[in-house]
Amino acid sequence: MVDNSNFLGSYPKTRLRRNRQSSWSRDLTSETSLSPSDLIWTIFVREGENVSESIPSMPEVECMSIDLMVKRVIEAYDCGIPAVAIFPKTPEHLKTEMGDESTNPDNLICRAVIALKKSIPQMGVVCDVALDPYTSHGQDGIIEDGQIANDATIEILAKQAVVQAEAGCDIIAPSDMMDGRIGRIRKELDHYNFKNVQLMSYSAKFSSSFYGPFREAIGSASNLGQADKRTYQLDPRNSDEALREVALDLEEGADMVMVKPGMPYLDILHRVKKTFAVPTYVYQVSGEYAMLKAAGEKGWLNSDDVLMESLKSFKRAGADGILTYWAVEAAKKIQKA
Numbered sequence: 001m002v003d004n005s006n007f008l009g010s011y012p013k014t015r016l017r018r019n020r021q022s023s024w025s026r027d028l029t030s031e032t033s034l035s036p037s038d039l040i041w042t043i044f045v046r047e048g049e050n051v052s053e054s055i056p057s058m059p060e061v062e063c064m065s066i067d068l069m070v071k072r073v074i075e076a077y078d079c080g081i082p083a084v085a086i087f088p089k090t091p092e093h094l095k096t097e098m099g100d101e102s103t104n105p106d107n108l109i110c111r112a113v114i115a116l117k118k119s120i121p122q123m124g125v126v127c128d129v130a131l132d133p134y135t136s137h138g139q140d141g142i143i144e145d146g147q148i149a150n151d152a153t154i155e156i157l158a159k160q161a162v163v164q165a166e167a168g169c170d171i172i173a174p175s176d177m178m179d180g181r182i183g184r185i186r187k188e189l190d191h192y193n194f195k196n197v198q199l200m201s202y203s204a205k206f207s208s209s210f211y212g213p214f215r216e217a218i219g220s221a222s223n224l225g226q227a228d229k230r231t232y233q234l235d236p237r238n239s240d241e242a243l244r245e246v247a248l249d250l251e252e253g254a255d256m257v258m259v260k261p262g263m264p265y266l267d268i269l270h271r272v273k274k275t276f277a278v279p280t281y282v283y284q285v286s287g288e289y290a291m292l293k294a295a296g297e298k299g300w301l302n303s304d305d306v307l308m309e310s311l312k313s314f315k316r317a318g319a320d321g322i323l324t325y326w327a328v329e330a331a332k333k334i335q336k337a
Ligand code: PBG
Pocket: 128, 130, 131, 132, 140, 175, 176, 210, 211, 212, 213, 214, 215, 229, 284, 285, 286, 287
């Protein structure tokens, strides 16, 4: 903290409302700003052609076939959004105990990346690395003797990262929270000469009930059932431990780090940015989107206003960028303002 106590002044000589009296002055004195280039649009893809299904708990979010998704991404690029993060709704019959479909070079996500890179190569593409969209049990890792097996899982994740890089993915984003996965994935990418593929680690990913709508969207909720992810995702009571996760990931070669969820974890975001001063991202997760939208539908809040305010709060807390389902709407609003 800067010690500016000498400059604080006092009333009546000092009136903080002076700088706030007009819109131009508020703009001039704003400490942070939100621009479309801060946003990564999170999207769901599915099999099929010219099909789009709505997600009941996420109003206005669609799970789209690749052809429709590409069209929407071109529109997003035209709104100034620099990157998209894509998540697959894997057909149930392809889900297995070991999540085999994750390393299939012809899987849904790889085909989506190829299609995107063909139509709009200038758009950054982020792919999730984790097994939950592919496992019959909905866990992010494979299960051995009733436990999520860390070291066996990261071997599969390394292969998953390579098939995504081969498809043309720019940023590999591991969201699984296994120990040592960043180093293992970096090693595998480098071995296959993907030295310039970036790694955005979901470093401080908490075990959160705010992921509910996402799990519905990719169809992992019913597979997971009553099980949870507490043996690998962070405990919501912890903050120092989140910093240790970030430190380890940076040491293992992460180019960018992430905090997730967003709004209930602004303190973590702030600490991470202050401590490490590295490119830091925050994920406004499905449950955050759902609650703000739902309150809007009930007429209890203005959902556009609270969504915009929440995005600004991420920038203020220290985020360099924000993953959000609301990226296109936000970008349009910013451009109009
Ligand atoms: C998969 C993954 C999850 C999210 C992103 N990647 C769900 C989970 O960990 O259960 C959640 C995103 C959201 O809720 O919007 N590992």
